[in-house]
Amino acid sequence: MLLDLARSRRVLFIGGKGGVGKTSVASALALRRAREGARVLLISTDPAHNLGHLWERRLGDSATTVWADEESAEQSADDAAPGAAGAGRLDAVEIDPDATASAHLDEVGSTLRSMMPEHLHSEVDKHLDLAARSPGTHESAMLERLAVLLDEGPAGHDLIIVDTAPSGHTVRLMALPEIMTAWTEGLLDRRTRAERFGAAVRALDGDDDPESTSSEGRDRRIRRAITRRRDRFATMRAMITDAGRCSFVIVLTAERLPVLESAALRDQLAEAGVAVGGFVVNRLSPSDAGEFLAGRRAQEQTQLAELRRRADGAAVETLPLLAGELVGVAALDALGAAMDPAETP
Ligand SMILES: Nc1ncnc2c1ncn2[C@@H]1O[C@H](COP(=O)(O)OP(=O)(O)OP(=O)(O)O)[C@@H](O)[C@H]1O
Ligand SMILES: [Mg+2]
Numbered sequence: 001m002l003l004d005l006a007r008s009r010r011v012l013f014i015g016g017k018g019g020v021g022k023t024s025v026a027s028a029l030a031l032r033r034a035r036e037g038a039r040v041l042l043i044s045t046d047p048a049h050n051l052g053h054l055w056e057r058r059l060g061d062s063a064t065t066v067w068a069d070e071e072s073a074e075q076s077a078d079d080a081a082p083g084a085a086g087a088g089r090l091d092a093v094e095i096d097p098d099a100t101a102s103a104h105l106d107e108v109g110s111t112l113r114s115m116m117p118e119h120l121h122s123e124v125d126k127h128l129d130l131a132a133r134s135p136g137t138h139e140s141a142m143l144e145r146l147a148v149l150l151d152e153g154p155a156g157h158d159l160i161i162v163d164t165a166p167s168g169h170t171v172r173l174m175a176l177p178e179i180m181t182a183w184t185e186g187l188l189d190r191r192t193r194a195e196r197f198g199a200a201v202r203a204l205d206g207d208d209d210p211e212s213t214s215s216e217g218r219d220r221r222i223r224r225a226i227t228r229r230r231d232r233f234a235t236m237r238a239m240i241t242d243a244g245r246c247s248f249v250i251v252l253t254a255e256r257l258p259v260l261e262s263a264a265l266r267d268q269l270a271e272a273g274v275a276v277g278g279f280v281v282n283r284l285s286p287s288d289a290g291e292f293l294a295g296r297r298a299q300e301q302t303q304l305a306e307l308r309r310r311a312d313g314a315a316v317e318t319l320p321l322l323a324g325e326l327v328g329v330a331a332l333d334a335l336g337a338a339m340d341p342a343e344t345p
Contacts, residue, residue: 014164028333043162
C-alpha cells in the first residue's frame with residue numbers, strides 16, 4: 001500500500017502521534033522512490049525538525065539534495081542531458097516559518113512605512129514586532145510556505161512527501177487552507193469597499209489630484225497580493241482534498257492508545273476532506289527472537305486486529321522493529337526494503 005501510494009500519488013502526507021516513526025518512514029519511503037528513479041522532495045513541517053538528524057546534515061528552508069543516483073547522474077553528464085528521466089534524486093526541506101513570517105512582515109513594513117510620516121516609523125516597527133509574535137502568525141506562515149512548495153513541486157519533482165508534526169498540529173494544518181481562503185476572501189471584500197470609498201473621495205476632490213494615481217496603484221498592489229494568497233490556499237485545498245493526487249498515511253505503533261488515536265485522526269482528516277490511504281504499523285516486534293519479544297508480538301497482534309476492525313476497510317501495513325539506530329542511508333534502505341512486498345519474504 002505505502003509504496004503503491006508513493007508510486008501513484010503526487011503528494012503524500014505522513015502523520016501520526018509523536019515518536020511513532022513518521023520521520024523515519026517518510027525518509028525511507030522517499031529514498032526508496034528516489035532509487036526507483038523518481039525526483040522526490042521531502043518536506044518537514046514539524047517545528048521541532050529532526051529530518052536533518054536522520055540524514056546527518058544541516059537542512060534549511062530551501063531544498064538541499066540529500067541523495068542522488070550517482071550512476072545516472074554520471075550517465076546524464078556524459079550524455080550532456082542533465083535531469084534525464086531515471087536520474088533519481090532526493091531533496092529535503094525543513095520549513096522555517098520564522099523566515100516566511102519575517103519576509104511577509106518586511107513587505108508589509110515597507111508598504112506601511114512608505115504610507116506613514118517619518119515620526120511614526122517606530123510605531124510601525126512596534127506593531128510589526130507584535131504581529132510577528134502573535135498567535136497564528138507562525139501557523140499561517142508555515143502553511144504559506146508549504147503551499148508555495150506544493151505549487152512549485154510539479155515543476156521539479158515527481159513526488160512530494162510531507163513529514164508532519166504530531167497529530168493535533170497537523171489536523172489544524174490540513175483544515176487551515178479552507179479557513180485561510182475564507183479569510184482572504186473577506187479581506188478582498190473589505191478592500192473592494194475601501195477602494196470604492198477612496199474612489200468616491202477622489203471624485204469629490206477632482207481628478208487632477210497627483211496623489212490619486214499612486215493610491216490607486218497601491219490599492220491594485222494590495223489587491224494583487226491578497227488575490228495571490230487566496231489563490232495559493234485554494235490551490236492547496238484542491239490538492240489535499242483530491243484523493244487521486246494526494247493521500248495521507250497514518251503511522252502508529254501497535255499499542256492500545258495509538259490505535260484509538262489513529263482511528264480518531266482518520267475521522268478528523270475525513271471531516272477536513274482529506275483521504276487517508278492507509279495505516280502503517282511501525283516497529284512490530286519479531287516473533288522469533290526470544291520469549292520476551294514473542295510475548296510483545298502476541299500483544300501487538302491483538303492491537304493490530306483492533307486497528308483492522310476500526311480501519312473501516314482502509315489498508316493496514318506493518319514495518320518491523322529494526323535492531324540498529326535508524327540514521328543514514330544504509331539504515332533507511334533497510335527500512336525501505338521492508339516496504340516493498342517484492343523484497344519481504
Ligand atoms: N522500524 C523501526 N525500527 C527501529 N527503530 C525505529 C523504527 N522506526 C523508528 N525508529 C526509531 O524511533 C524513534 C522515533 O522515530 P521518528 O523520529 O521517525 O518518529 P517521529 O514520529 O518522526 O517522531 P516525532 O513525533 O518526534 O517527530 C527514532 O529514534 C527512530 O530511530
Ligand atoms: Mg519526526
